[in-house]
Amino acid sequence: MEKGTREYTLWSIGILIVLFFALMPILWIVSLSLKTPATITEGTTFWDRFIPQDITFENYESLFTGGISESPFIAPLINSILIAIIATSIAIVLAAFAAYAIARLNFPGKAMILAGALAIAMFPPISTVGPLFDMWRTLGLYDTYPGLIIPYLTFSLPLAIYTLVAFFREIPWDLEHAAQVDGATPYQAFRKVIIPLAAPGVFTAAILVFIFCWNDFLFAISLTSSDASRTVPAALAFFTGESQFTQPTGNIAAAAVIVTVPIIIFVLFFQRRIVAGLTAGAVKG
Amino acid sequence: MSEITMNGITKRYSDGFEAVRDFDLDIEDGEFMILVGPSGCGKSTALRMIAGLEDITEGELRIGDTVVNQMAPKDRDIAMVFQNYALYPHMSVRENIAFPLKLAGVDQSTIDSKIGEVAKVLDLEPHLDRKPANLSGGQRQRVAMGRAIVRDPKAFLMDEPLSNLDAKLRVQMRTEVARLQSELGTTTVYVTHDQTEAMTLGDRVAVMRAGLLQQVGTPAELYENPANLFVAGFIGSPAMNFMPGRIEGDRLSLPVGEVPVPDSARGGGERQLIAGLRPETFEDAALAGDDRDRGVTFSAKVDLVESMGSEKYAYFSLGSEGVHSKELEELAADAGLEEIPGGGDQVVARLDAASEIKRGAEAELWVDTTKLHLFDPESGESLTSG
Numbered sequence: 061m062e063k064g065t066r067e068y069t070l071w072s073i074g075i076l077i078v079l080f081f082a083l084m085p086i087l088w089i090v091s092l093s094l095k096t097p098a099t100i101t102e103g104t105t106f107w108d109r110f111i112p113q114d115i116t117f118e119n120y121e122s123l124f125t126g127g128i129s130e131s132p133f134i135a136p137l138i139n140s141i142l143i144a145i146i147a148t149s150i151a152i153v154l155a156a157f158a159a160y161a162i163a164r165l166n167f168p169g170k171a172m173i174l175a176g177a178l179a180i181a182m183f184p185p186i187s188t189v190g191p192l193f194d195m196w197r198t199l200g201l202y203d204t205y206p207g208l209i210i211p212y213l214t215f216s217l218p219l220a221i222y223t224l225v226a227f228f229r230e231i232p233w234d235l236e237h238a239a240q241v242d243g244a245t246p247y248q249a250f251r252k253v254i255i256p257l258a259a260p261g262v263f264t265a266a267i268l269v270f271i272f273c274w275n276d277f278l279f280a281i282s283l284t285s286s287d288a289s290r291t292v293p294a295a296l297a298f299f300t301g302e303s304q305f306t307q308p309t310g311n312i313a314a315a316a317v318i319v320t321v322p323i324i325i326f327v328l329f330f331q332r333r334i335v336a337g338l339t340a341g342a343v344k345g
Numbered sequence: 346m347s348e349i350t351m352n353g354i355t356k357r358y359s360d361g362f363e364a365v366r367d368f369d370l371d372i373e374d375g376e377f378m379i380l381v382g383p384s385g386c387g388k389s390t391a392l393r394m395i396a397g398l399e400d401i402t403e404g405e406l407r408i409g410d411t412v413v414n415q416m417a418p419k420d421r422d423i424a425m426v427f428q429n430y431a432l433y434p435h436m437s438v439r440e441n442i443a444f445p446l447k448l449a450g451v452d453q454s455t456i457d458s459k460i461g462e463v464a465k466v467l468d469l470e471p472h473l474d475r476k477p478a479n480l481s482g483g484q485r486q487r488v489a490m491g492r493a494i495v496r497d498p499k500a501f502l503m504d505e506p507l508s509n510l511d512a513k514l515r516v517q518m519r520t521e522v523a524r525l526q527s528e529l530g531t532t533t534v535y536v537t538h539d540q541t542e543a544m545t546l547g548d549r550v551a552v553m554r555a556g557l558l559q560q561v562g563t564p565a566e567l568y569e570n571p572a573n574l575f576v577a578g579f580i581g582s583p584a585m586n587f588m589p590g591r592i593e594g595d596r597l598s599l600p601v602g603e604v605p606v607p608d609s610a611r612g613g614g615e616r617q618l619i620a621g622l623r624p625e626t627f628e629d630a631a632l633a634g635d636d637r638d639r640g641v642t643f644s645a646k647v648d649l650v651e652s653m654g655s656e657k658y659a660y661f662s663l664g665s666e667g668v669h670s671k672e673l674e675e676l677a678a679d680a681g682l683e684e685i686p687g688g689g690d691q692v693v694a695r696l697d698a699a700s701e702i703k704r705g706a707e708a709e710l711w712v713d714t715t716k717l718h719l720f721d722p723e724s725g726e727s728l729t730s731g
Contacts, residue, residue: 232429241423242444242492242496
């Protein structure tokens with residue numbers, strides 16, 4: 061089928077072009093991370109600049125030398141991982157309970173809660189940074205894990221709640237009734253029937269919250285002052301080069317590559333679990 | 346003992362709407378009780394109140410000797426089969442059936458043996474490890490029933506379980522349900538809007554309308570002695586024919602002819618009544634034979650003849666002004682007939698297959714007026730039923 065193969069090749073070329081365009085910044089950063097400080101700006105043509113002349117891994121090595129106390133990167137990396145995981149876990153649990161109530165029950169103030177959540181999500185985070193800085197210093201939360209986790213929860217919960225409400229609404233109510241008649245307490249029905257069916261929604265919300273916490277720069281830079289709780293995006297801003305006049309471009313690029321990897325793993329892992337149509341066959345029609 | 350007693354059960358919503366009103370019903374142990382009625386009559390609500398999925402506003406519900414108004418569904422030891430099956434889609438058939446047993450803390454070996462029994466009875470053995478998404482409608486239905494049976498509960502509650510199946514499968518499953526119930530001997534409350542299912546399955550049938558119980562009795566009782574216009578028009582297919590009747594003196598004049606006033610309707614003076622005659626009380630006058638004297642003969646222009654093979658249905662009008670009553674309008678609305686013109690005074694007669702009555706022709710018909718039902722046009726109450 062000539063027409064078929066021609067269409068196929070044209071589509072492939074088109075997709076490759078788009079992919080290249082989209083991935084270019086990332087590939088460029090990978091290439092930067094593999095260059096020595098001296099060769100960062102070398103090269104005249106695009107390809108000379110894109111492909112490193114001497115590939116070196118010393119940028120990566122220097123990030124990890126010195127162990128936790130000396131290395132500029134290990135402590136922030138651990139902070140990022142822990143804070144993102146803790147914030148995601150708490151957010152998912154709270155959002156699941158809230159979304160279940162909103163999807164299933166009719167209680168006074170329900171509309172206000174939803175509107176309030178939406179309003180919070182639309183609120184510009186930057187306008188909260190000043191007051192938070194003051195409040196946290198007074199409360200002793202400055203430069204601590206909770207100091208970052210709380211604002212992360214505030215701004216990611218609305219999104220998580222809305223995602224989960226949409227998923228919970230898709231689950232037929234009769235399934236919980238069947239579970240209740242079968243002998244389950246409401247909590248058992250929730251845990252054994254609803255949550256497995258809402259798994260796609262739970263993982264979607266988890267991915268969204270994790271990415272938000274992991275990539276956040278604003279709160280990290282404003283509410284931390286030391287490696288006690290500084291996360292990677294903020295730590296990158298404090299990298300120092302060989303001398304006062306050189307930018308540690310290679311190091312920053314290497315750190316960026318390392319920081320992107322967990323996200324990719326996280327999303328790939330959970331993406332497999334987002335299987336739509338999980339509730340097919342439960343009820344008729 | 347697992348009889349179910351409902352005393353004055355009422356369900357009132359916060360806006361004042363009463364889905365079920367002052368409902369009294371005594372269901373005996375092992376009985377197959379059917380709740381039947383048009384959409385919105387409150388039968389599903391009544392069932393869900395027995396299950397505990399709806400709160401009871403007023404009245405008392407007993408299962409056995411215990412008052413269970415406040416008891417959670419899981420403690421009532423009843424099993425429910427839902428209209429849309431409500432199978433757990435993330436579990437296999439085996440796990441679906443095992444779910445209630447697992448919740449009850451039964452040990453694994455008992456669970457396995459019970460599942461084996463149920464699968465055998467319901468012919469589910471080849472499907473035990475499949476997921477509901479891969480099953481046909483009838484198979485899912487059986488899994489839903491299996492999940493209910495495996496618990497050996499005090500009562501089965503079934504909410505229109507067959508209404509999502511195609512016609513042939515429905516007939517087949519109907520006999521399955523009847524067979525299962527008589528084998529297991531468990532008290533069963535079955536909700537349906539299909540009066541054929543009600544008549545064929547039930548030991549007793551309770552007809553509901555707008556939240557009120559109209560009549561409860563065996564299918565035969567409801568058919569032969571309907572208590573009011575609604576029950577008379579609801580039970581029986583094709584439905585009973587209604588026509589206006591006028592009592593003048595000692596004669597009752599109907600569009601089909603004049604008959605003596607039945608004893609039960611005497612003593613009211615001159616008045617209008619609604620008369621009901623079931624299709625099978627009619628016959629082709631040529632075939633009426635020796636029973637002629639019991640009824641009256643009349644002629645009518647036949648609009649349509651439907652030949653079913655075993656019998657014929659003839660549709661004709663009597664030229665009367667038709668009958669109007671709330672109950673009949675509701676029945677027509679439920680059957681979707683309200684938009685059809687001329688449906689008001691059309692009569693359907695069931696004739697012997699040998700009849701030669703043709704469509705469009707003037708035909709001589711006979712009707713057995715000893716089987717006449719008379720109803721008060723205001724209240725709908727039957728005057729002729731015992």
